[in-house]
Structure formats: C-alpha cells, structure tokens
Amino acid sequence: MARSVIRRSIATPVLLSLLLVAFALVAWAAGSKPFNQTIIDIFLKVIFVVGLWVFIGNSGVISFGHTAFACLGGYVAAWTTIKPMLKATSMPGLPDWLMQTEIPYWAAAAVGAGWAALWALIFGAVLMRLSGIAASIATFAMLAMVNSIYSNWESVTAATSSVVGIPIVRSVWPYLIAAILAVVIAWAYGISRYGLALRAARDEPTAAAASGVDIPRMRLIAFVVSGAIMGMGGALYANSIGIVTPDTFYLGLTFITLSMLVVGGMGSLSGAVLGVLILSTLIQVLRWLEAGVKIGTSTFALPGGVQEIALGAVMILILMFRPAGIMGNRELTLPRAGSDKPGRAGPNT
Amino acid sequence: MRKLLLTVLAASTCLAAPVLADDDKIVVGFATAETGFMQAYDKPAQDAAMIRIKEINDAGGLLGKQIEVVNADTKTDRAEGAKAGLSVIDEGADLVVVSCDYDFGSPAALAAESSGLVSFFLCAESIKAGIQGVGPHSFSASVLAAVQGATMAEWAYNKKNARTFYRLLDTWTEYNKGICDGFDWMLPQLADAKLVGEDTFLNEDASIAAQITRIKSLPQEPDAIMLCTMMPGAVSAIKQIRAAGINSMILNGSGVDGSYWLSAVPDLSNFYVPVQGSIYGDDPNPDVTAFNAKYKEATGGDPSTQYVYPGYVMIDVWAKAVERAGTTDADAVVAELEKMKDEPTLFGPRTFTSELHHQNQARYLIVETNAGKPAVVDQWTISKPIPVADLMK
Numbered sequence: 255m256a257r258s259v260i261r262r263s264i265a266t267p268v269l270l271s272l273l274l275v276a277f278a279l280v281a282w283a284a285g286s287k288p289f290n291q292t293i294i295d296i297f298l299k300v301i302f303v304v305g306l307w308v309f310i311g312n313s314g315v316i317s318f319g320h321t322a323f324a325c326l327g328g329y330v331a332a333w334t335t336i337k338p339m340l341k342a343t344s345m346p347g348l349p350d351w352l353m354q355t356e357i358p359y360w361a362a363a364a365v366g367a368g369w370a371a372l373w374a375l376i377f378g379a380v381l382m383r384l385s386g387i388a389a390s391i392a393t394f395a396m397l398a399m400v401n402s403i404y405s406n407w408e409s410v411t412a413a414t415s416s417v418v419g420i421p422i423v424r425s426v427w428p429y430l431i432a433a434i435l436a437v438v439i440a441w442a443y444g445i446s447r448y449g450l451a452l453r454a455a456r457d458e459p460t461a462a463a464a465s466g467v468d469i470p471r472m473r474l475i476a477f478v479v480s481g482a483i484m485g486m487g488g489a490l491y492a493n494s495i496g497i498v499t500p501d502t503f504y505l506g507l508t509f510i511t512l513s514m515l516v517v518g519g520m521g522s523l524s525g526a527v528l529g530v531l532i533l534s535t536l537i538q539v540l541r542w543l544e545a546g547v548k549i550g551t552s553t554f555a556l557p558g559g560v561q562e563i564a565l566g567a568v569m570i571l572i573l574m575f576r577p578a579g580i581m582g583n584r585e586l587t588l589p590r591a592g593s594d595k596p597g598r599a600g601p602n603t
Numbered sequence: 604m605r606k607l608l609l610t611v612l613a614a615s616t617c618l619a620a621p622v623l624a625d626d627d628k629i630v631v632g633f634a635t636a637e638t639g640f641m642q643a644y645d646k647p648a649q650d651a652a653m654i655r656i657k658e659i660n661d662a663g664g665l666l667g668k669q670i671e672v673v674n675a676d677t678k679t680d681r682a683e684g685a686k687a688g689l690s691v692i693d694e695g696a697d698l699v700v701v702s703c704d705y706d707f708g709s710p711a712a713l714a715a716e717s718s719g720l721v722s723f724f725l726c727a728e729s730i731k732a733g734i735q736g737v738g739p740h741s742f743s744a745s746v747l748a749a750v751q752g753a754t755m756a757e758w759a760y761n762k763k764n765a766r767t768f769y770r771l772l773d774t775w776t777e778y779n780k781g782i783c784d785g786f787d788w789m790l791p792q793l794a795d796a797k798l799v800g801e802d803t804f805l806n807e808d809a810s811i812a813a814q815i816t817r818i819k820s821l822p823q824e825p826d827a828i829m830l831c832t833m834m835p836g837a838v839s840a841i842k843q844i845r846a847a848g849i850n851s852m853i854l855n856g857s858g859v860d861g862s863y864w865l866s867a868v869p870d871l872s873n874f875y876v877p878v879q880g881s882i883y884g885d886d887p888n889p890d891v892t893a894f895n896a897k898y899k900e901a902t903g904g905d906p907s908t909q910y911v912y913p914g915y916v917m918i919d920v921w922a923k924a925v926e927r928a929g930t931t932d933a934d935a936v937v938a939e940l941e942k943m944k945d946e947p948t949l950f951g952p953r954t955f956t957s958e959l960h961h962q963n964q965a966r967y968l969i970v971e972t973n974a975g976k977p978a979v980v981d982q983w984t985i986s987k988p989i990p991v992a993d994l995m996k
Contacts, residue, residue, distance in 0.1 A: 288690035416706045418736050495685040496713045558638040
C-alpha cells in the first residue's frame with residue numbers, strides 16, 4: 255500500500271524539482287550576477303512557502319508566525335558562521351563555546367533547522383491546542399514576540415543593528431539543493447500517515463477525532479516539520495546577502511510568502527512552488543519594465559513603484575477567477591503516472 | 604508550465620549579456636534607492652554626486668576618460684540591495700555607490716567588497732559603514748554621528764559657556780545613539796562641565812511629558828540640552844520642550860537640519876545644529892552658495908538639508924584618488940584615499956586612514972535658529988579626533 259502511494263505521487267516532487275533545476279540552469283546559462291541572485295532569492299522563497307505549506311496546507315490553519323522560525327534560523331547562521339573575532343564586538347553576550355564556534359554554511363543551515371524545530375515544538379505544544387482563527391492569531395503573537403526579543407536582546411542579537419560578517423554564498427546550487435530538499439520533505443510528509451491524518455482532521459475534524467486522530471499532536475508534528483524547513487531557509491537567507499536584522503524576518507516576508515501560497519493554491523504542494531515561481535517571475539518582469547526596455551530606438555519604462563501595484567492587481571485577478579489559487583487542490587503529475595484517476599491531475603485528498 | 608519556462612528563458616536572454624568594463628570610459632554604479640522611503644535620503648545626495656561627475660566630464664574627464672553612470676534600484680530592501688549591487692558590478696562599475704543608511708546600503712557594499720571594488724556610502728554616519736562593517740575597500744562620504752555630538756558639546760562649552768548639560772536620547776536608531784556617544788566622550792574632557800541628568804525616549808512617543816517633568820524638577824534649568832534624535836520625532840520633542848517653558852539651548856545632530864519643519868515650532872530660538880555646509884545661502888565659502896545654485900538648476904529646487912553635500916564630496920575625493928593613482932584599480936585607489944590628510948573639499952577637510960574610512964574629526968558650521976530663522980553663526984572643529992576604540996563601543 256505504502257509503495258503504491260509513493261508510486262502514485264512521486265511524479266509531483268520529481269516534476270517540481272525538474273522545474274527548479276530548469277530555473278537554476280537558466281541562471282547558470284545567463285551568467286549574470288544579479289539574475290543569479292534573483293534565482294537564489296526565488297529558491298529561498300520556495301523553501302519558505304513550502305515550509306508554510308507543510309503546516310497551512312495540511313492543517314488548514316493559517317499561520318502568520320512562521321517567519322519567526324526563519325528569524326531563528328537566520329540568527330543561528332549569524333551565531334555560528336561569523337568569525338569569532340567579529341562576533342566578539344557585535345554580539346559580546348554570546349556564551350563562550352558559541353563565540354568560538356565557526357562552522358560551514360550548510361552545517362549552519364542544518365543547525366538552524368534544528369533550532370527552529372526545537373522552538374516550534376515548544377511553542378506548538380501550547381498553540382496547537384487552539385483551532386481556527388484563535389490559532390492564527392496566536393501564531394501572529396509568536397512572531398511579534400520573537401521579533402521583540404531579537405530586536406532588543408542587544409548582547410546576543412545586536413538588537414536592531416545589522417549583523418554583518420556572515421560568509422556570502424553566491425552559487426545557485428546549494429540553494430537549489432535546499433529547495434529540492436524542502437520539496438521532498440514536504441512531499442514525504444504529505445503522503446505519510448501523519449500528513450494524511452492531519453488532512454483528514456482539516457476536512458472533517460469530528461470524524462477524524464472519532465477515528466482516533468489526535469488532532470493537536472498531528473498539528474504539532476506538521477508545525478515542527480514546517481518550522482525546521484523555515485529555519486533552514488532563514489539560515490540560507492542570511493548566507494545569501496551576508497547580513498541579518500530582525501525586521502528582515504517580519505511582516506514584509508510574512509505577507510509576501512503567504513500571498514504566494516494563497517495565489518498558488520494552499521491545498522497543494524505544487525501550488526506552493528508554482529505560486530512562488532509565477533509571482534517571482536512576474537515581479538522580475540515588472541522590475542525590468544520599470545528599469546526600461548529598449549524598443550527600437552526609444553526606451554519604454556514604467557514609472558517606479560508600478561511593480562508593487564501591478565503585483566497586487568494580478569493577485570486580485572487570480573483570486574477572482576481562481577479563488578482556490580492557481581492549482582486549487584490539484585498536484586502536478588504526469589498524464590499517466592500510474593494514477594487510477596483520469597485526466598492530467600487528480601485531486602489530492 | 605511550458606509557457607512559464609519560455610517566459611523565463613525569453614526574459615533571461617534579455618538580461619544575459621553583461622556589459623564588460625570598457626577601457627575608454629570609467630563607470631560609477633549607483634546601487635541606491637529610487638523607490639521606497641530611502642529615496643528621500645539617497646536622491647538628493649546622488650543629484651549632488653551627478654553634479655560633480657558632470658563638472659569632471661566637462662573638464663575633460665578622469666584620466667582622460669569620460670565618467671559614465673549606471674543605476675540599479677534597491678527598492679529600500681536589503682535583498683534587492685544585494686541584487687542592485689551585483690547588477691552595477693556586472694555593468695562594469697569601477698566605483699559602487701550605495702544607499703545612505705548602513706543597514707540598507709551594506710548588502711550592496713558587501714557585494715562590491717567581495718568583487719574587490721571600492722564602495723562608498725552616500726551619507727552613512729555609523730562607523731560600521733566602512734572597514735569595520737564591510738571591509739577594506741568601503742568608505743563613507745559623510746562624518747560620523749559621534750563627531751556631531753562631540754562638536755556641539757565642545758562648542759557650547761567654549762563659545763556659549765555652557766556648564767550644565769542634560770542628555771536626552773531617542774533610542775530609535777544607531778544614528779541617534781552615535782550622537783550621544785560622541786557627547787559622552789567629549790563631556791568628561793571639559794573641565795567643570797557637568798551632566799545634570801539624562802533620559803531616553805522613543806521617536807514614536809507621542810508625549811515626552813515624563814521626561815520633561817524630570818528636566819523641570821531640576822533645581823536649575825540646565826545650560827544646554829543635548830538632544831540626540833532625528834525626524835520625524837524630533838519636531839514633537841522640541842515643540843514639547845519649548846511649550847513646557849524650558850528655554851535652555853538645545854543642541855542637536857545634523858539630522859534636524861533644514862527649515863522645512865520650522866513652521867511646526869513657531870519662533871523657535873536658542874536652537875543649534877552642526878552642518879557640513881549651509882543650505883541657507885550664507886556659507887562662509889562662496890563656492891558652496893554657487894553649488895547650491897547649480898543644484899537648483901539641475902534639480903529645480905534648493906537643497907533641503909545638508910545631506911545633499913556628502914554626495915558631492917564623495918565623487919570629489921574618489922576622483923582625486925583615481926587621478927593620483929593613475930588607475931581605477933581598487934587597491935591603488937584605496938591606498939591614495941588613505942593618504943588623504945585634511946584634503947580640502949568644498950565642505951571642509953577630509954581625512955582617511957588605513958584604520959578608519961570615515962571622519963572622526965571634521966569642521967562643522969554651527970547653525971543657530973533664532974526666532975524661527977536659521978543662520979550660520981560659527982564654525983567648530985573638535986580639538987582632537989575621537990579614537991576608533993571609543994567609536995567601536
């Protein structure tokens with residue numbers, strides 16, 4: 255049975271990974287530094303949104319707080335990858351053993367994931383007992399709390415000042431691998447019995463509970479897995495630009511990732527990934543138009559700031575015509591990927 | 604999906620070919636904010652930089668080559684800032700100019716640093732905007748915030764006989780803290796000057812009544828209040844202090860320069876601000892007034908604050924260093940910049956050392972606002988530079 259589930263759904267992560275590889279190849283072929291950075295940015299968003307999906311998509315509870323886990327991960331990268339000498343001046347309050355630690359960025363991403371998962375477990379143990387809007391508001395409070403602590407704990411996080419000295423990784427491949435890893439983890443979680451039980455609880459809480467599903471526990475598992483993915487993304491984000499500040503991981507990032515998820519389709523992993531790819535591509539095209547495009551001899555350019563407005567308009571249009579997002583509840587699959595359902599894509603649940 | 608890929612491919616080919624560094628021109632890349640709130644800070648300084656570039660080009664260029672300018676918008680966003688930096692580097696920039704503020708400029712400056720290029724912050728006033736926070740090829744065109752606090756303390760002590768000081772710090776930004784740090788460093792060096800009290804508030808506080816009560820309850824009104832704050836909260840704080848009947852002289856940093864907000868505090872008097880150059884048409888150096896006219900011609904308006912000027916200084920000192928080095932090679936240019944000691948510029952002498960790519964001592968003009976009218980009344984250079992160790996606290 256388990257094998258057949260894997261066989262039936264393996265096409266989704268494979269296709270999504272191939273799509274991500276295609277983006278990476280385009281960046282590699284273009285050979286332009288800013289474009290490369292744009293693709294890195296897109297991969298980071300893929301990680302964040304997939305992380306969000308693991309919880310929101312499967313539990314149906316909208317979380318406004320996941321950016322907090324990215325913040326936790328980002329500061330782990332700062333604590334563990336900056337040279338000890340630099341750390342001593344910017345964050346003198348770190349414990350001695352941490353002050354002397356200097357590990358490579360990929361290890362920092364793993365530690366960041368673990369640190370975020372630990373806090374997801376602690377917060378989640380309390381928050382996951384709530385349901386619906388109360389849980390959403392509580393996650394938001396968690397974000398505000400983490401942000402407040404990181405903005406004020408001067409000796410450990412340098413408060414609101416930028417923490418610099420994080421080694422910058424400008425190659426696109428590590429981010430590609432991390433994004434694919436996130437997709438695979440999310441897929442594996444989605445087809446696991448925990449994922450299935452949580453989706454059952456999302457759609458029919460009473461029936462699920464009657465069938466022996468421990469809803470808070472199932473939610474907690476999803477919360478921890480998604481927290482870990484967000485933590486990994488946060489650490490890599492720090493490595494992509496070389497600085498972290500608490501306000502990087504606050505409302506701006508929360509809302510852009512949530513809207514990417516909503517536009518793509520909250521109910522499907524493909525929606526999460528495609529939402530990022532489509533909106534990011536759109537943002538990029540609008541940026542180029544803002545910067546000016548040469549048509550013949552004259553340059554055509556949109557006035558600055560149009561990008562944000564156009565993005566908002568497009569998102570409204572998508573949600574008007576596809577209220578469940580671009581993908582709705584469907585996943586990308588091959589036409590005949592051993593599915594017993596007809597058509598290109600079968601319902602997820 | 605196929606359509607999506609095609610779009611991406613098509614889009615990326617538009618961008619694919621980077622412009623290679625040309626030998627018959629010198630490129631200055633501006634990775635600054637063209638949109639978002641930082642635009643208000645970046646644009647004026649950048650306009651001033653463009654004026655200096657035009658002057659150089661009109662005079663035959665730099666090393667016999669014309670200076671060309673490329674731009675990329677940071678959108679007042681850090682991740683976009685990194686891209687903007689990389690983008691101007693790809694377009695062959697020999698000098699990367701980044702946003703005014705350290706937090707928003709550093710991603711682009713770090714990109715320049717890792718490509719081994721010289722970067723200049725347009726007007727950052729934190730010590731981190733330079734060697735300490737970016738690397739050995741990074742500079743700032745302005746003067747450290749701490750120098751402003753130190754200047755005001757020493758000047759008020761010597762010229763206004765101020766002996767009792769009150770320190771009121773708005774803890775919102777590093778800039779504010781920097782001003783008060785400079786004040787704190789200077790005060791113990793002034794014989795029989797005394798700090799009679801200190802307090803903090805937050806820029807967004809609607810009321811600072813509690814702080815004002817504490818000033819009022821002092822046995823004697825302090826001679827001077829060192830107010831370390833910036834816009835927009837500064838206006839409300841000043842208004843409340845004066846409305847409470849406190850007439851002590853108020854000392855500030857350069858962040859409150861400009862007459863645009865004075866109508867909010869009618870007939871403000873006994874109010875002092877340090878500036879690098881005067882926007883009020885009364886600069887002791889007539890060339891500054893001439894520059895103001897040029898600026899008006901280029902942009903259609905007078906400079907609104909002194910933060911226009913660092914942009915001009917930046918291109919000025921960099922071009923001199925390039926001229927002396929005979930090349931735009933980053934290490935050679937940095938070496939020449941570090942040789943500058945009291946290099947004359949339109950806005951006072953500038954010094955760079957291998958330890959500090961920023962000004963820890965500078966000539967400031969003192970602007971006094973009297974009955975709502977600001978005017979230059981004096982100038983002051985602190986008696987000795989602030990040691991780097993004290994700045995790094």
